[in-house]
Amino acid sequence: MSDSQIEIDWNSAREVNRKNWEDRVPLHEEAYAVSELDDPSHLTEVIRTDLAALAPFLPHGTVSGLDVCHLQCHIGTDTLSLVRAGAQVTGVDFSSGALTSAATLGERLGLEATWVETDVLEARAAVEGHFDLVYTSIGTINWLPDLDRWASQVEGLLRAGGTFYIRDGHPSLYSVDEHADGLQLRYPYFAHHDAQVWDQESTYAGEGKVANSRSYQWAHPLSEIINSLIGAGLQILRVDENKSIPWKFSPRMVRSSDGFSWPESERELVPCTYTIIARKAAG
Numbered sequence: 001m002s003d004s005q006i007e008i009d010w011n012s013a014r015e016v017n018r019k020n021w022e023d024r025v026p027l028h029e030e031a032y033a034v035s036e037l038d039d040p041s042h043l044t045e046v047i048r049t050d051l052a053a054l055a056p057f058l059p060h061g062t063v064s065g066l067d068v069c070h071l072q073c074h075i076g077t078d079t080l081s082l083v084r085a086g087a088q089v090t091g092v093d094f095s096s097g098a099l100t101s102a103a104t105l106g107e108r109l110g111l112e113a114t115w116v117e118t119d120v121l122e123a124r125a126a127v128e129g130h131f132d133l134v135y136t137s138i139g140t141i142n143w144l145p146d147l148d149r150w151a152s153q154v155e156g157l158l159r160a161g162g163t164f165y166i167r168d169g170h171p172s173l174y175s176v177d178e179h180a181d182g183l184q185l186r187y188p189y190f191a192h193h194d195a196q197v198w199d200q201e202s203t204y205a206g207e208g209k210v211a212n213s214r215s216y217q218w219a220h221p222l223s224e225i226i227n228s229l230i231g232a233g234l235q236i237l238r239v240d241e242n243k244s245i246p247w248k249f250s251p252r253m254v255r256s257s258d259g260f261s262w263p264e265s266e267r268e269l270v271p272c273t274y275t276i277i278a279r280k281a282a283g
């Protein structure tokens with residue numbers, strides 16, 4: 001819940017957010033149904049959805065054999081699902097606890113990935129090599145103030161001809177009051193220099209509480225997201241807007257075949273996620 005905005009420098013905001021995400025790690029280890037990955041054929045629901053969307057834009061319709069960089073990978077369940085799908089994957093996150101959890105899970109499952117602890121806005125300098133696919137999904141860029149800088153990291157990580165994929169919460173959804181009795185706008189849609197201030201002891205997954213409850217987020221309209229990628233030199237191949245989201249954004253949402261959606265009478269009114277697929281020029 002955030003009805004206030006504040007001017008704060010990125011380093012300070014980043015440190016507050018990092019502490020918040022460190023606290024989420026043990027809660028999400030319990031809530032993410034990690035044990036399902038013990039089945040050697042299991043891929044997370046997020047990855048199953050994203051691979052289906054990506055297939056028409058990948059060589060042979062698969063990530064198998066590709067070098068993939070997963071930005072903001074958190075505890076690595078999706079990252080390791082990409083490994084299981086046949087990719088060589090580098091997972092990037094700013095939380096040391098999350099990466100320790102991811103590495104431990106990978107070791108238990110016998111799945112190898114490279115883990116890099118860094119701010120996503122510094123990823124190009126911290127990550128070795130270039131990639132066929134740079135991947136990010138779900139709940140990511142609202143934590144970043146500068147999308148031009150973010151897009152430049154993506155472009156720098158891609159090989160010539162490489163593909164970028166993002167699926168994330170739709171900016172229109174993020175402007176909706178999640179606790180209202182009906183669809184009601186509450187939060188900014190358009191970008192603002194100041195950060196939104198959030199104080200929440202709970203997270204989107206799990207029953208426990210975090211000790212560091214404050215966090216900072218930034219609104220980014222769809223136009224800003226797309227234009228940041230264009231400005232970095234990427235070609236937009238496809239944009240989709242979708243009616244479901246992987247987590248229960250609002251208590252009024254209902255379970256659907258691929259996540260959570262608004263009640264049927266409202267499902268056509270507000271998009272829940274967007275998907276963008278882009279490509280770096282070849283050679």
